Amino acid sequence: MKNSLLLFIITIGFLSCKNNSKDETELIENKTTYEKSNNEAIKEQSAAELKAKLTSKGYQIFDYVDEKTQDTVLMQQYFIAFLKKGPIRSQNEEEAEVLQKEHLAHLGKMYDLGYADISGPFGDDGDIRGITIYNVPTLEMADSLANSDPMVKAGRLAIEIHPWWAAKGFPLR
Template sequence: MEIMKKIIVLLVIAFFFSCKEESKTPVSEINTEVENVSEIIKDSVLIEAKEIIAPKTIKQIQEELTSKGFKTFDYVDEKTKDTVLMQQYFMAFLKKGPIRGQNEEEAAELQKLHMQHLKKMYNMGYADISGPFGDDSDMRGVTIYNVPTLKMADSLANSDPMVIAGRLIIELHPWWAAKGFPLR
């Protein structure tokens, strides 16, 4: 028993002396390790937070859209028995305009401004998809506006620099699509 006490005392003393030794790990490595652990913790917390948030119900989405002025309706799919929420969008057909005599440099500048406009509409959440048609007909492209009124869609579509210059004209139509169904 006496030997055991001496061994424990020696271990405790050795432990205290080992704790007093200076760290041999450079501070930069410690900082990097702390940053890595912080990122892991942050990612873990974000994942847990995402798991806690419940998805919105069809009714909640419909109420939210209606409160913003969107037209909606829902129906029950006979086969799946799922409730499908439909929302009104506005499809803007871009057609050749009456003023197409711009020189190559002017046309290129208008195209650049046109693309900036479409990107801005997308980034602001007003347009969900835009693109040109693949032939050389009078119908040049389409943009689908995700806004509550025809008046707003008309204003946004007609603020396109190509339309202002007369190189394109807009033809707008209300269009219905199911919420949550992606293109494929």
């Protein structure tokens, strides 16, 4: 009886792991498909069309020809915001928790509206707590969006923004 029960538990565990592995594989495949279709949509536009579109919206850009592929690579200026420890960190645990929820909602909204392309915390406990990369045409706009974060308004975080260049249509790996 004990052996049957042990075999049953091992079988369930194995099947559970196998299903998780399948789910993870599907997630990876879906992400890869999305990235490919997104990148192909950008690449389907000619470099000239994309340049004209971005320039008309006020973005700073330049391009160059990749020696290896002979493709035109379009570079766009983004703004990277470093979220640093702010001067007011005296909130109690409950207040800090509420601010954290509002902070995450703000970042989600920035992403949904297309203003931010990526955000995330750092894995250490240093003075720089995280980053957000803003996909907006001007430093002033990035600064305004970053400073509208409830954590920044409360003084728990402070913002330091720098212009940052990246190639359009190239995914993170």
